[in-house]
Amino acid sequence: MKQISSFEWGRIIALFAVIAIHAKPFMTMPIIDDLPWVGLLVNQISRFAVPLFFILAGFLVQPRLIAAPFQALKHYSFPLLKVWAAWSIIYLLIPFNLQTVAEKGYLAERTGYWNYLMQNPLNTLFEGGLVHLWYIPALLSAIAILATLISIKQEKYILPIALALYVFGLIAGSYEPIFGIESPLLTRNGPFFSTLIVALGFEIRRHKLTISQPIALSLLLGGMSLHLAEAYFFMSRGIDFNIHDFLVGTPIWVLGIFFLLQANPTFGDNPRVSRWSKDVLGVYLCHLLVIIYIMNIASALNIDDLIRDLTIIPLTFIISMVLIWLIELTPLKRLLLR
Template sequence: MSNNRVASFEAGRLLALLGVIAIHSQIFIQAPLINSEPWLGLLINQLSRFAVPLFFIMAGYFIAPKLSALPSSTMKQYSLPLLKVWLVWSAIYFLVPFNLQLAWEAGYLAERSGYWQYLLSQPLNTLFEGSLVHLWYLPGLICGLSVIAVCCHLKKQNLILPIAIGLYLFGLAAGSYSALTGLESPLFTRNGPFMSTLILAAGFKIRQSACQLSARNAAALAICGMWLHMAEAVFLMRYDVPFNMHDFLLGTPLWGAGLFLMLKQRPLFGQSIAKLNISKHVLGIYLLHLLIIIYLMQLLPLLGITGYANDILRFVLTCLISYGVVALINKTPLRTLLLR
């Protein structure tokens, strides 16, 4: 989530952030059912899965020159602030009550103890994820970049893609495709280096090779990747794998790479967004937004807001409140602790 001020990348970061918020706010997941499934919400969920891959590709792209030249010092300089932020927000989410009504009625420890037991019941995932599910992004980013940095340090950059592809295929085989392969992993394979390394490597290699595609060809790549992702999700339903459970599939890296190359080909796209300088708030909004969603899911029904209005208002308020809070934090000394 770099602060590079290329207009199209600013727009891409904002769209990716909105995609993440759409996934976590579960927008329209309670919409009228079609064949016993809330397909509108499920489609929005999977159509938003470009978001994290786009963040990863941008991170790999922008760090590539320094990581290639000075892998050890670059990783230290890049990862330590992210690790600090991850630890701080993990502590926050470990301590802050989610169910405010239960905390009020039964007490703080009664509300928190069940969640603490849940975290302790899966220590390996908690180690690579943190105390709330969306925090997995930061350890995943650090792990993936560490694999690339080790290859650069050993002067074995030719091994980056083979290793990354191997990790990704294992991640799929023991993740979304485990119903077919029978493979299991003690670590949920979205976490750690399994999926992140390949997508970070895609951005790294695009920068190193100065890869260019025409806007039309990049769009074709993105569309093919998206349709492949969707086709896989539909196919896996035959094996009782829920349509909306997939973070990454075979088509996802192609989807993300195509979108990134489209943005790269059209650097002036989203100039008005670039003027707002939203990118400096993206990481903070990402870290905060899920807590806002959790509270709005409890508050809006109490106010009598249900149905589509609840979904739309939850999404809009999450965006506005998260932006407002992060903008305020940026004006205080807390920004060095909470926002890198």
């Protein structure tokens, strides 16, 4: 399939949103009604990012899954599992808190982190060496479910099963205070949310679905508004506004974004977009380590919070891109990059 410029541009925008989620800018200022509302809103408005990666993956992998489901799963999984394992090892070995290393030594800093991971080994299994790596097992879980159903010619059950997983993910996730149902596995991890959104992309392509731009925009604004309203509602239950990855409105929101990108395939048709888009996964894999070290340096140098918040997103992107370009010049690219 010929590269669709708007999809590549969407992936880049989503990458910046992921960086914003993890960098947490403006969480100390400005304070409005005793809360850092700018930072809270930046965090939740960025939550379209990983769902957009999921729906694009489902759309793009659909022909291969239909043609040869398990072969496609194997072809898709191996390079992703390779980089997931490699970066997990890196994150297990590289210290995060440089001050602790200086004061107590490398093993003290790392032992604390390893003990933290072992407090919930099931989640660690589905995340890897650092929390943001949950994306890869979640994506592959969804692809595996689709491949299995296609192989036994039960495609009609894809959306019902995916919807059931999503509902359980909500009930045992953000809606747990209402329903009182807990899951031993954090429902953001694994197949609970990813399967529905990957399946939406898959079904859109399988049935050649399109909608008008006004309807797509309505889905985007309506879904985003619902997501934010849900997050605000849970504040009355004592739950932080900015902890939600997926809510009821999230799939509606990402459908609106996807259909807008689909309706404008030449949007972002620029050689720079094409160059940057091929490094999106690499930057995703390394960006959180870059953020951690920027925070270490900012703390050590007593850099003003506002200056740090204004610069951390572009600085993280630039440093991460340079790091990936340097890796591409070495034999390590076969291990660390897809």
